[in-house]
Amino acid sequence: MKTIYILLIALLVTTCDSDDTVDPASLLPPITMTGENTFGCLIDGKFFRPRDGRSTINSDNRGLRVVQTETDNWEIHVFDRKSERTGSLYIHIEDFFVNSIGIYQINAANGLRGIDGPNNSYIYGRFWNPKTENYSNYHSFIDSGFIDILADNHNPGSYYIISGTFNAHLVNIDNAADSLYISKGRFDIDSISLQFTSFD
Template structure:
């Protein structure tokens, strides 16, 4: 009798153990948004094989994971970050004088933000952070990639397109990040 009870308890313990174990298939992975041209307010890319999408932070007011600006001088900025994770990876894309669809080659970035409009040509910078290595900034270089604006509607405030490039660490040009499958579809008034 004691043997049967012991076997039953042991069987339940094994079942509970396997049901409580971490199943990686059940963890939801970030997915790239579809490529659209409707002002869906989506952004995503693959950075060194990892999908990056903006995520709003926590707090009041809630920090936005994506900010889009289209200034009177036709300068266009997407500033996207994952504000939920401790890594807080961030991608900054800038296109000057954006008035129509087309492909724009990235130039040398100096890591400046929207307030300076410098440098005054398409560029990109990326900030990464991890607990082991701290924060690093990576900059676009001359002809390191391009951004293609596939849809531009100033009346409805919509810009959509794709991008890909390689960015290099500001302190070590041998340390590079590959950004592929980049896509965005934004309405600069709604964000």
């Protein structure tokens, strides 16, 4: 009888442990090409997605924005404004509105965007660094990843649906030995309905 109780307790503990463990990749949105306004990636194996901040009139509290810069370039700005340790990620695609569908090599970032950023595709972000117990800035470098645009239905200056995947390696600008790996990144963005979408 004692053996049965021990087996039941062991089974209960094992079941509870397996239920509490969630594979971060299972939280990612599916790869779609229909303007679902989804974005997600794994950063060092942890799930990252846009989340709006407190609800105000100020649009700076939005978790996901897209911007067309310098006529031909496109940027995705992603913010997790709700977590205890917030984070931000900027993805710049150089000459997107010229080249459209295809693979874009990720090169060096300088931490600036638009006209002040470099003339190449890049990614940079700001995340909590548990090693320093502070926030750190991470930048892409030459040939540090790729962005694959899978679908593009755009009319420059008005609306667009753009979908793609990405992977990248970013380094801490204050310590090159410290880096982040972004994997399984995906986005499917409809610029018109994005303004009405909430990310919590």
